[in-house]
Amino acid sequence: MTDPMIEVKELTRDFSVRRKSAGRLGSRRTALRAIDHLSFTLATGDAVGYIGANGAGKSTTIKIITGILVPTAGVVRTCGLDPLRQRRELARRIGVVFGQRSQLWWDLPLAESFDILSAVHRLDRSTARRRTAELVDRLEMGETLQTPVRQLSLGQRMRAEVAAALLHSPELVILDEPTIGLDVLSKLRLREFLIAERAERGTTLLLTTHDMGDIQRLCDRVLVVDHGKLAYDGSLPGLARTVGARRVLVVDLAEAAPDLVGLPGAQHLLSEGGGLRQRLAFDPETTTAAALLAQVSMRATVRDLSIEEPAIEEVVRRIYESTR
Amino acid sequence: MSRTRRRFDPYLAVISSRIRAQRSYPVSFRLDMLGALAVGVTEFAEVWVIFAKVGVLGGLNFHAILLVFGLSNLAFSSADMVAGHLDRIPEYIRQGTLDVFYLRPQSVLAQLMTSDFELRRVARIAFSGVILSFGFALGGIHWNVRVVALVVLTYACGVAIFAGIFVCAGSLQFFLINGAELTNSFTYGGSYAASQPASLFPNPLKLFFGYLAPVVFTGYLPTLAILRLPGPAGLPSWLAWCSPLAAAWVWILASGLWRLGIRHYQGGGG
Numbered sequence A: 001m002t003d004p005m006i007e008v009k010e011l012t013r014d015f016s017v018r019r020k021s022a023g024r025l026g027s028r029r030t031a032l033r034a035i036d037h038l039s040f041t042l043a044t045g046d047a048v049g050y051i052g053a054n055g056a057g058k059s060t061t062i063k064i065i066t067g068i069l070v071p072t073a074g075v076v077r078t079c080g081l082d083p084l085r086q087r088r089e090l091a092r093r094i095g096v097v098f099g100q101r102s103q104l105w106w107d108l109p110l111a112e113s114f115d116i117l118s119a120v121h122r123l124d125r126s127t128a129r130r131r132t133a134e135l136v137d138r139l140e141m142g143e144t145l146q147t148p149v150r151q152l153s154l155g156q157r158m159r160a161e162v163a164a165a166l167l168h169s170p171e172l173v174i175l176d177e178p179t180i181g182l183d184v185l186s187k188l189r190l191r192e193f194l195i196a197e198r199a200e201r202g203t204t205l206l207l208t209t210h211d212m213g214d215i216q217r218l219c220d221r222v223l224v225v226d227h228g229k230l231a232y233d234g235s236l237p238g239l240a241r242t243v244g245a246r247r248v249l250v251v252d253l254a255e256a257a258p259d260l261v262g263l264p265g266a267q268h269l270l271s272e273g274g275g276l277r278q279r280l281a282f283d284p285e286t287t288t289a290a291a292l293l294a295q296v297s298m299r300a301t302v303r304d305l306s307i308e309e310p311a312i313e314e315v316v317r318r319i320y321e322s323t324r
Numbered sequence B: 001m002s003r004t005r006r007r008f009d010p011y012l013a014v015i016s017s018r019i020r021a022q023r024s025y026p027v028s029f030r031l032d033m034l035g036a037l038a039v040g041v042t043e044f045a046e047v048w049v050i051f052a053k054v055g056v057l058g059g060l061n062f063h064a065i066l067l068v069f070g071l072s073n074l075a076f077s078s079a080d081m082v083a084g085h086l087d088r089i090p091e092y093i094r095q096g097t098l099d100v101f102y103l104r105p106q107s108v109l110a111q112l113m114t115s116d117f118e119l120r121r122v123a124r125i126a127f128s129g130v131i132l133s134f135g136f137a138l139g140g141i142h143w144n145v146r147v148v149a150l151v152v153l154t155y156a157c158g159v160a161i162f163a164g165i166f167v168c169a170g171s172l173q174f175f176l177i178n179g180a181e182l183t184n185s186f187t188y189g190g191s192y193a194a195s196q197p198a199s200l201f202p203n204p205l206k207l208f209f210g211y212l213a214p215v216v217f218t219g220y221l222p223t224l225a226i227l228r229l230p231g232p233a234g235l236p237s238w239l240a241w242c243s244p245l246a247a248a249w250v251w252i253l254a255s256g257l258w259r260l261g262i263r264h265y266q267g268g269g270g
Helices: A058-065 A087-093 A110-120 A125-138 A154-166 A184-201 A212-218 A236-242 A289-299 A312-323 B002-023 B026-054 B062-095 B097-102 B108-115 B119-138 B145-172 B180-194 B203-212 B220-227 B237-267
Strands: A006-020 A027-042 A047-051 A073-078 A094-098 A172-176 A204-208 A221-226 A229-234 A247-253 A266-272 A277-282 A302-308
Touching: A006 A058, A027 A058, A027 A229, A047 A058, A047 A212, A058 A073, A058 A172, A058 A204, A087 A094, A094 A154, A110 A125, A110 A154, A110 B002, A125 A154, A125 A184, A154 A172, A154 A184, A184 A212, A204 A212, A221 A236, A221 A312, A229 A236, A229 A312, A236 A312, A247 A289, A277 A289, A289 A302, B002 B026, B002 B108, B002 B119, B026 B062, B026 B119, B062 B097, B062 B108, B062 B119, B062 B145, B062 B180, B062 B220, B097 B108, B108 B145, B145 B180, B145 B220, B145 B237, B180 B203, B220 B237
Parallel strands: A047 A204, A047 A221, A094 A172, A172 A204
Antiparallel strands: A006 A027, A006 A073, A221 A229, A247 A277, A247 A302, A266 A277
């Protein structure tokens, strides 16, 4: 059994916030709990989506895992290291992208940022050249290499940030909102790259995002944090189940039929074309798509069908609401 | 040798990139140089105006004050090049640059110092060097081992003293909001005090600039030692040889304050 890649035990972090006290000069300090007894583990090779509303404590967790912030209480081990005491050693083994802040040199051509970072991580010349070429090729950055960073588009810059964080081939990659503001094509490219990179190197991935497409494509496990507490830890379909999100069966019938009401475990939502297409919501916990289809077939002839999965944004919203 | 070289490779890569970046905008670079030079010239003009009137001030004549000004400014402008931007720490915090430094396998302070290496400050270093050479030439000072040793020691320790003061001032930035004005009065004020004959200072100031923020070690004391002058009460000229102690003291203070500042950033308000 190998050591976990990230181990967070009973992590608590308070921020002291200055509030102007009414009527008097000066201010009072009040403690604001950003993280509240949070515990989770990431095994080597995991790909985990870390989601939560703004201010739920995602970025604070990441800053503590990477050794930027000190926890108020609790224990954190990253790559088996103490992120505070062994920050430099840890920095060699992790790659981090903060979507909102850049680690590139804005006034130099992109290629030079890669050269400097190779020196920062003390890669030997041939390794640096090989790895840079590989990343440039996979992230399709060949044409932008000589462009000053400040002139890159958001999509180009974000790919460059990811390349910069992966240059030293870290075993743990932490991405904080890597797809924020990207167009559909840029998102797709970035996701494809991350999938390939992980498949090849077995990199462990921790990802915060508001984009459920990222989670669906990249992660096999989801952590939901809410008000600094862990609200869910498990698979994405499981997340849908816990909040009772329903799937929808859409059937196209051979002939118009009356509304399909009263089927066990299902609710009729809508009929279109005078009853030619009908939408039935069902709870995967109480019935299956096949059973429901059998029920429908007893009343009408089904010509075609499709199943709609619950929208993940909806699922997460429900979690936030239920814990509020 | 290759191990020590590799140790500094990351910093050298960053510094050389900074130099390349500044040289890729030649017009703005030259204007910056000119601006930096103008600051040095103005400060020197002030000294000149005073000495044109009085001739001797605080026991020093014009030639001697050229040495004080040259030595202290040489050290200050060199320190300014590597550490002068530490007063912009609040900006680094806002932009998240400081967080990025935490994610690299080097010391955060050393990264901060090398991240914004300003080549334009070379102009002021060169100007200080010119003033210093005039001081030596006009004063008719004979070069011997003692003088060379004093100058080298003074320069090395002077840079360390001023850099340490910059680090102290930078550390305070973690606690202050828009505190650059306040801390600049320590750094630039310290440089100004260093270019004056300390014999003029009232006793509390002598104590402050002699022993607490020991900038008299960067210009005034070594000048006395070079000219074999005795020095005022409380600041005998042989102290000039003790500048490594002064530098060590400043750095003890600086590393303590820096640690406090960092702890505040990591632990207090983020």
